[in-house]
Amino acid sequence: MKILSFIIIFIFAAGWGYFTKIFLPKDINDGISKKYDERQTKILLEVFSNTLVWLIYAFLLSILLKLVGISNIEKMWFFHYPEIFYIILAIVLFLFNLIYTKKKYSAEG
Numbered sequence: 001m002k003i004l005s006f007i008i009i010f011i012f013a014a015g016w017g018y019f020t021k022i023f024l025p026k027d028i029n030d031g032i033s034k035k036y037d038e039r040q041t042k043i044l045l046e047v048f049s050n051t052l053v054w055l056i057y058a059f060l061l062s063i064l065l066k067l068v069g070i071s072n073i074e075k076m077w078f079f080h081y082p083e084i085f086y087i088i089l090a091i092v093l094f095l096f097n098l099i100y101t102k103k104k105y106s107a108e109g
Helices: 002-023 038-068 082-105
Strands: none
Touching (some): 038 082
16 A cells, blocks of 8 residues: 555656646746746746745635634535645636736736
8 A cells, every 4th residue: 555655656757747848937946947038937937926926825814714623624525635725726726827917017008
């Protein structure tokens, strides 16, 4: 069973590394990608940084609500797998930040 766990972790890590090499700009990873120009790279870096800030805010708010005792997490749908909630939150935040940032950097008029 432990060998299967290591194999799954290795396959996930290799796939994630391959994914980031292909789709992320050169400034984020050290791959050789000429797919993005400087403007697109700045947009992606701003989107990722804003998404990270809001995810950390969500994590800290969740911890604070648990410590204070305001949230009743046992009755919520993501009690057993809270990772699903945070993945959905990350995707939604990424999309909203991408739309907002592209609108901010687009030429008007």
